[in-house]
Amino acid sequence: MKTVGTAVGAPPRPGLRERKKQRTRDALVRAALELIAARGYEGTTVDDITAAVEVSQRTFFRYFASKEEVAFFVTRLAESHVVDAARGRPPGEAPLEVLRRAVLDSWDTINEAVEQLVPLDLHLRVYRVIESTPALLAAHLRRASELEEELARIIAEREGLDMDADPRPRILVAAFGGVIRVAERRWSTGDDVSVAAMKEVMTTCLDHVGPALAGNWRAG
Amino acid sequence: MKTVGTAVGAPPRPGLRERKKQRTRDALVRAALELIAARGYEGTTVDDITAAVEVSQRTFFRYFASKEEVAFFVTRLAESHVVDAARGRPPGEAPLEVLRRAVLDSWDTINEAVEQLVPLDLHLRVYRVIESTPALLAAHLRRASELEEELARIIAEREGLDMDADPRPRILVAAFGGVIRVAERRWSTGDDVSVAAMKEVMTTCLDHVGPALAGNWRAG
């Protein structure tokens, strides 16, 4: 009984108000990312962003809890895709394989979803700013640790374990997460920033974990 | 020719000025940690801290770059001990063993050094605040990642590798670091907060990594 004149089952087309909100939110995100990519994070004030979109500062903070949050808007999208992919893995699959496939397979849909919002190139430039800005890097790592907690929950549930009694889900995910971050960094600072390259870097990094943990590796 | 009246080779006793600085720095750290442990991080303003020590806010920021920094003063001590321990490991030892021993063996000297500055119990209470305050947790993770970078450098050097060409040092350290963080958290939230308990938690967590990464672990 919310709207009239729309077919049952069809997604009720949002009203004017909702669409307006969506538009200003998107405009804020785009302006923010553009400015951050160009002038850096600290070099961009919230007033700069709101001036570009012609809204008040107060409005900005009604959409985003902090200046940080807008910088991670796209990243957030990617994270939710990974979680969904992990949830969708077939039962019985080995835990590490679940994580591996969740990350690798979700990349295509991630890029597609990102493009809807901002150019992929812009996102990459912002990502590099995140990696090189202490305050943002800290926030990024905290977000990553929250994502790991979520993934650990999924693994624990799949395996029928109590996360607080058995440390293995968190351990696996923590080790995995550490490796992913190394791979992310190698990819974003490398020459080839294509999706294929990203997958390749991830794969080789993951393949190195076992051997790296096992004993002496003089035989490079 | 710096001072007169002190035997050659003896550490030149710092002048009155230097001692005064040391005293206010220590007083600020102690007051800050006490307040943070009692009222939480956000509940403690810099003005609260400086009022307790009777110095101006400006002085605080000449000693510490940020409010965060003072919260990590003790943590910082511990970190440097771990790095030193890793550097002191005998050549030829396997990389993972270097990290393991560096962390486990340095704990005794860490606690000793911490006690010089503040009661161990206070440090533990502050640590729990760090873990439960988003802003501090983020900073903590960033610091940890810097520590990992340093450890990766040490490993790479020991093994005669170029860190930027060979990802294995960073991968190993990242995986290791992830596990250590899980162990830290398990320990700090558990009942037994003794050093022995800490070592035991670390050991069991580290022993789980290999098996956790390897395939299916239904056999609990």
Place this chain on the structure above:
DNA sequence: TGTGATCTGTCAGCGACTGACACTAGCCTC
């Protein structure tokens, strides 16, 4: 069309942090 819920802008204010300046106190030389 009018009524009520939502969204927005303005304003005032807090807390972290910084630059500039003046003042004080330990240091060092003569």
Place this chain on the structure above:
DNA sequence: GAGGCTAGTGTCAGTCGCTGACAGATCACA
């Protein structure tokens, strides 16, 4: 021991991120 030099401190003013309170505008819906 008086002098100047330097380093440490306090005061002040200002920026930036962020929030609560209020008032006016805008949309939804009967």
